[in-house]
Amino acid sequence: MQVHIKYFASIRERLGRASEQWDSTAATLGELRQALVQRDALEDHPLAAGRAVRIALNQVMCEEEARLAPGCEVAFFPPVTGG
Amino acid sequence: MRPGAKLHFSLLLQAVDAMSQTPPRVRIQHGAFNVSQEIAELQANDPRVGAVCTFLGTVRDRNIQSEAHAASVRSLELEHYPGMTEKSIEAMIDEAHGRFDMYGARVVHRIGVLAPTEQVVLVVVTSAHRGESFQACEFLMDYLKTQAPFWKKESTPTGVHWVDARVSDDAALARWGIQAHNAG
Numbered sequence: 074m075q076v077h078i079k080y081f082a083s084i085r086e087r088l089g090r091a092s093e094q095w096d097s098t099a100a101t102l103g104e105l106r107q108a109l110v111q112r113d114a115l116e117d118h119p120l121a122a123g124r125a126v127r128i129a130l131n132q133v134m135c136e137e138e139a140r141l142a143p144g145c146e147v148a149f150f151p152p153v154t155g156g
Numbered sequence: 157m158r159p160g161a162k163l164h165f166s167l168l169l170q171a172v173d174a175m176s177q178t179p180p181r182v183r184i185q186h187g188a189f190n191v192s193q194e195i196a197e198l199q200a201n202d203p204r205v206g207a208v209c210t211f212l213g214t215v216r217d218r219n220i221q222s223e224a225h226a227a228s229v230r231s232l233e234l235e236h237y238p239g240m241t242e243k244s245i246e247a248m249i250d251e252a253h254g255r256f257d258m259y260g261a262r263v264v265h266r267i268g269v270l271a272p273t274e275q276v277v278l279v280v281v282t283s284a285h286r287g288e289s290f291q292a293c294e295f296l297m298d299y300l301k302t303q304a305p306f307w308k309k310e311s312t313p314t315g316v317h318w319v320d321a322r323v324s325d326d327a328a329l330a331r332w333g334i335q336a337h338n339a340g
Contacts, residue, residue: 082307082309082318083318125339127337129240129305132237133240133243148240150237152302152321152339153303153304153307154306154308154318154319154320155234155277155300155301155306156265156297
């Protein structure tokens with residue numbers, strides 16, 4: 074399914090892109106994260122397991138178990154530091 | 157049209173007009189804000205209000221996470237997630253209304269490059285008595301620190317680096333019975 078993906082802050086800088094459309098077979102946020110790490114084959118991938126990553130699905134913070142839907146917006150970003 | 161129907165229609169138009177003129181509860185902006193003006197707009201001559209609590213966050217020149225960078229922050233750059241930022245803070249204000257007997261709240265947060273001493277964030281809450289607005293103001297800041305999608309990047313003499321989230325901010329939100337899962 075088509076997923077619109079956004080990246081922010083240090084993750085955006087490390088990946089060198091702010092957003093992308095991707096046709097993914099992933100069913101959940103966690104699977105999408107894993108699939109992106111495998112696809113990019115990047116050393117020290119910012120989404121690799123164990124890295125501090127927060128994920129939003131359609132602009133709401135979600136756990137990795139949350140399920141994707143066609144056309145959804147997924148955002149990956151580091152822990153937030155506003156205020 | 158019946159006269160009554162016409163009256164209802166004009167009342168509806170007035171209501172729609174009033175809603176469209178209601179200032180937004182959440183604003184994300186590059187420029188500075190005028191604290192007195194923000195308070196006046198939120199209070200809006202509401203005679204029920206007996207307490208206005210304001211929190212103003214400013215840029216500090218000390219990075220408390222690093223001795224090496226102590227008193228050496230030249231500027232901060234704030235990035236956010238347009239759309240989600242506003243929605244998430246709106247949801248926090250709704251949550252605050254459910255928890256505290258308060259009248260109104262307004263949050264203004266700046267983005268872009270800011271120098272030490274500049275304003276970063278403003279939270280204003282109105283209520284009948286001080287206790288509720290003190291609490292709601294602190295609750296909103298604790299919530300915002302760990303759940304609103306903003307990121308700070310510091311510029312120091314040794315380079316530019318992203319600010320790390322603090323476990324103490326997660327602990328602050330936990331006092332309200334909410335697990336932040338941000339820094340930890």
